[in-house]
Amino acid sequence: xxxxxxxxxxxxxxxxxxxxxxxxxxxxxxxxxxxxxxxxxxxxxxxxxxxxxxxxxxxxxxxxxxxxxxxxxxxxxxxxxxxxxxxxxxxxxxxxxxxxxxxxxxxxxxxxxxxxxxxxxxxxxxxxxxxxxxxxxxxxxxxxxxxxxxxxxxxxxxxxxxxxxxxxxxxxxxxx
Amino acid sequence: xxxxxxxxxxxxxxxxxxxxxxxxxxxxxxxxxxxxxxxxxxxxxxxxxxxxxxxxxxxxxxxxxxxxxxxxxxxxxxxxxxxxxxxxxxxxxxxxxxxxxxxxxxxxxxxxxxxxxxxxxxxxxxxxxxxxxxxxxxxxxxxxxxxxxxxxxxxxxxxxxxxxxxxxxxxxxxxxxxxxxxxxxxxxxxxxxxxxxxxxxxxx
Numbered sequence: 001x002x003x004x005x006x007x008x009x010x011x012x013x014x015x016x017x018x019x020x021x022x023x024x025x026x027x028x029x030x031x032x033x034x035x036x037x038x039x040x041x042x043x044x045x046x047x048x049x050x051x052x053x054x055x056x057x058x059x060x061x062x063x064x065x066x067x068x069x070x071x072x073x074x075x076x077x078x079x080x081x082x083x084x085x086x087x088x089x090x091x092x093x094x095x096x097x098x099x100x101x102x103x104x105x106x107x108x109x110x111x112x113x114x115x116x117x118x119x120x121x122x123x124x125x126x127x128x129x130x131x132x133x134x135x136x137x138x139x140x141x142x143x144x145x146x147x148x149x150x151x152x153x154x155x156x157x158x159x160x161x162x163x164x165x166x167x168x169x170x171x172x173x174x175x176x
Numbered sequence: 177x178x179x180x181x182x183x184x185x186x187x188x189x190x191x192x193x194x195x196x197x198x199x200x201x202x203x204x205x206x207x208x209x210x211x212x213x214x215x216x217x218x219x220x221x222x223x224x225x226x227x228x229x230x231x232x233x234x235x236x237x238x239x240x241x242x243x244x245x246x247x248x249x250x251x252x253x254x255x256x257x258x259x260x261x262x263x264x265x266x267x268x269x270x271x272x273x274x275x276x277x278x279x280x281x282x283x284x285x286x287x288x289x290x291x292x293x294x295x296x297x298x299x300x301x302x303x304x305x306x307x308x309x310x311x312x313x314x315x316x317x318x319x320x321x322x323x324x325x326x327x328x329x330x331x332x333x334x335x336x337x338x339x340x341x342x343x344x345x346x347x348x349x350x351x352x353x354x355x356x357x358x359x360x361x362x363x364x365x366x367x368x369x370x371x372x373x374x375x376x377x378x379x380x
Contacts, residue, residue, distance in 0.1 A: 006182050013186045031209040037298045038267050044294050045264050092217055095209055117289050121216050124297045129209045162288035167318040169253045172350075 031095060034130035049123055051110055051135045053160050057148055059110075060084055067108045072122050073141065083112065083137075083144055091122050095129070103131050112137035112144075116162055138162070205303040212301055221296055223283050223308045225320045226338070229345045232256055240280045241310075244291050255285065255317065256349075263291050266298065276304040285310035285317075321345050 043049070059067050060083070069086035071078050078088040089099045091113070103109060103126060111119040111134060119136045127134055139147075139160030147158060159166060207215065215221075231239040232255070241258040243250045250260040261271045263286070275282060276299070284292035284307060292309040299307045310317070319325075324342035327335035 006179065009182060009186060013190070016190070017192070031211075033206075033209060033301070037206075037302050041267055041298055044298075092213070095213060117293050118216075120290055121293060121297055124294060125209060125212055125216070128301070162290045163286060163313075165287045166315045167322075172318060172322060173253065 031129070033128045035128045037128075040124065040128045043127070044124070049127075049135055050116075050138050050161075053137060053139050053143055053148055056083075056110060056137055065107075067110060068102065068105075069110045069112065069137070070102060071141070072111055072113050072119055077114070077141075081141060081145055083141065086112075091118060094122055094126065103134075106133075108133045108135060110135045110137050112140045114142050115140045207301050207303060212297070215300055216297075221300075221308050222311045223281075224311050225317050226342070226345075228255075228283060228310055228317075229321050229342075229349070233345065233348050238281050239283055240274075241283050241285060242274070244284055244286045244295055249287075253314075255314075258285075263295060266295055275299050275307060276302070278306060280306065282307045283310050284308065285313050288313045288315055321349060 056069075060069070069083050071082050071086045071088045072091040072094065073088075074090050075088055078086075082088070087102050089102055093099060094103070109131075111123055113119040113122075116136055116138055119140060123134050123136045137144075143158075143160045147160075228239065228241070230236075241255050243254050243258040243260045244263045244266075245260075246262050246264075247260060250258070250262075254260070259274065261274065265271060266275065275295075284295050286292050289309065289312055292313060296307055296309050312320075321342060324339055324346060327339050
């Protein structure tokens with residue numbers, strides 16, 4: 001009578017312990033970040049991961065093989081308009097295995113979205129995840145469509161840097 | 177006797193498991209890449225300039241604006257009631273208690289959206305809660321609240337209500353009697369109090 005009781009108890013304990021340890025290990029392994037937020041923050045402060053659209057155009061017209069342009073918008077937007085030679089990696093699937101070859105290679109990957117916020121977010125995500133040589137195209141597809149396709153390029157140069165203040169502070173203050 | 181012995185072993189085992197668990201739990205408070213990717217797409221961390229303007233007008237204590245620009249820019253101009261946490265010192269000891277808290281809604285802003293979104297990503301990954309970003313930053317604030325554009329005559333009624341509300345907000349933030357550069361006959365009317373009511377009703 002005594003023996004099976006003890007055996008069952010022991011079994012339960014072992015199963016519990018192994019199960020708990022296993023699940024806790026498993027859940028933390030996949031998609032784990034390689035870089036701490038603090039380390040990534042230091043990289044962001046340096047702010048060296050932006051590529052301005054005029055340099056990008058130079059790269060494209062020189063057909064520079066070292067670069068890949070990665071469009072992170074959805075396939076419908078990509079089909080509608082995309083930068084010449086770009087590949088489509090929809091952002092919601094950026095971590096899917098099928099896209100690893102586009103993102104993990106020796107080339108310089110230039111991410112772009114409609115503007116630049118989403119591309120910047122994916123840049124943070126992938127860089128922290130461990131991917132290297134990623135850049136963000138300033139102004140994104142919208143700026144490209146409006147400014148980079150015309151023949152007299154530098155004539156109507158509007159602002160592509162999202163963080164540039166577009167208003168005159170003194171004027172705003174003066175109206176107070 | 178034997179049962180007692182086994183039971184105590186069981187307890188020790190469970191204790192060991194419990195001792196291991198909190199550690200892994202703590203680290204899993206930080207988000208992994210897939211979780212963060214999901215969070216990015218929710219878009220519920222973006223606060224519109226209209227919502228923020230209303231909160232400021234109503235003196236809503238729930239919102240805390242956080243200006244991420246350098247100190248010099250902050251001193252030159254900032255939104256009312258902002259706290260300046262320059263992006264460089266986001267994770268400094270002084271500021272972490274402000275960005276890792278549960279009392280209020282922090283609303284990050286900068287000139288555009290980039291810096292605020294970067295700060296949001298970093299704090300989100302750390303597992304900090306209650307951080308939001310101001311959509312379009314100061315540039316959008318100026319374009320929408322300080323210099324609102326009159327809707328086209330083809331726009332719906334909603335657009336005109338919103339415009340009226342924004343004129344009221346503009347008056348609140350730039351001081352009474354300010355005449356807009358694009359002033360039309362309609363512009364002179366707004367009475368701040370009335371506008372407030374309209375905003376509360378029309379905002380969804």
